[in-house]
Amino acid sequence: MKKWLGAIACAVTVSACTAPNSSPPSGIPSAEGAGICDAANVQSYLGSMVTEELGAKVLSETGSRVLRWIPPRSAVTMDYRTDRVSISYDDQRMVTAIRCG
Numbered sequence: 001m002k003k004w005l006g007a008i009a010c011a012v013t014v015s016a017c018t019a020p021n022s023s024p025p026s027g028i029p030s031a032e033g034a035g036i037c038d039a040a041n042v043q044s045y046l047g048s049m050v051t052e053e054l055g056a057k058v059l060s061e062t063g064s065r066v067l068r069w070i071p072p073r074s075a076v077t078m079d080y081r082t083d084r085v086s087i088s089y090d091d092q093r094m095v096t097a098i099r100c101g
Contacts (some may be wrong), residue, residue: 035083037064037100042085050093058085058098070097 042058050069059067064085070076072091080101088097 035063035065037062037082037085039085039098039100042098045098046095048095050087050089050095054095055087058087062098062100064100 039062042061045054045058048054055067055069058064062085064083066081066084068076068084068086070086070088072089076086082100084101086097086099086101087095088099089095
């Protein structure tokens with residue numbers, strides 16, 4: 001009985017970490033760039049609608065290898081990665097921030 005309670009508690013805890021209706025666009029490449037992110041030249045995309053095409057442009061134009069979408073009210077890791085660009089967006093799926101790391 002104790003084993004089952006532990007398994008159920010783990011399942012409930014993990015399922016509580018998912019965010020409903022906040023899935024980012026799919027199909028974004030994740031290993032295209034040179035590897036060192038520079039987000040200075042993509043700040044003009046702030047306020048744009050979140051799309052797969054936008055993600056691909058940002059990934060390419062920043063030179064990053066990894067693109068991370070950050071939905072509203074999401075917890076994200078604070079580890080800094082020089083090869084990653086992060087795009088935050090709001091409930092209307094408008095870009096609110098583009099940062100390296």
